[in-house]
Amino acid sequence: MSHHVLDAAGVTTPAAVVEKLHDAARASTACASAMVASGGMETEVLLALDAADLCTAAAAVLGRRTGDEAVGAAAASAAALACEASAAACGAHADHHEHCRLHAETTRETAALLREHTGA
Template sequence: MTAAERDQALDALHHCEKVSTSCAIAMTATGGMAAEVRLALDCADVCAAAHRVLARGEGGDAATLAGILDAAVRASDASAAACGAHADHHDHCRRHAESAAACSRAVTAVRTTL
C-alpha cells in the first residue's frame, strides 16, 4: 500500500466513525430505527478499531490487519445500505450512507494491496 492510500483509508475510517455515531444519535432521537442504530454503532466501533490497527503502520500481524479491514468494509457496507434506505428522509442518514460508502471504497483499496 502506498502512503497516500493508507492516509486516505485512515481519514475515511475516522470520518466514518464520527458520522456513524452522529447518525446513531440522531436516529435514536427519531425513534423506531433500532436495527439501523445498531448497524451505525457497530460501524463506528469497527471503524475506530480498524483506524487504530492501521495507524500503527508496518510490522504488525498481517492477518490481524486484514481481518479488521475486512470487518470495516462489511460494517460500512451494511450500515451504508441501511441508512441509504432513509437518505431521502433524513439528512443524517444521507451523510452517513455517503461516508460509509466512501470508507468502504478507501479501505478496500488498501486491503487489496496487502
C-alpha cells in the same frame, strides 16, 4: 494525520484511509444519535454503532505497524463489511433524513477505499 508521520513510523496504510475511517466513525455515531432521538430504527442504529466501533478499531490497527498483516486485513475487512451494511440500511432513509444520507455516503466511500487500498 500527515503522510510523513505514518511513513516515519513504518506504517504502510495511506493516511487517507485512516482519516476516512475516523470520518466514517464520526458520521456513524452522529447518525445513530439522530436516529435514537427521532425514535425507532433500532436495526439501523445498531448497524451504525457497529460501523462506528469497527472503523475506530480499524483506524487504530491500520494507523500503526502491526506484528501480523492478517490482523490488519481482518480489521479492514470487518470495517468494510460494517460500513456496507450500515450504508445499505441508512441509504434506505436517505431521502427522508439528511443524517442518513451523509452517513450512507461516508460509509460507502470508506468501504470502497478500504477495499481499494487494503484489499479488504
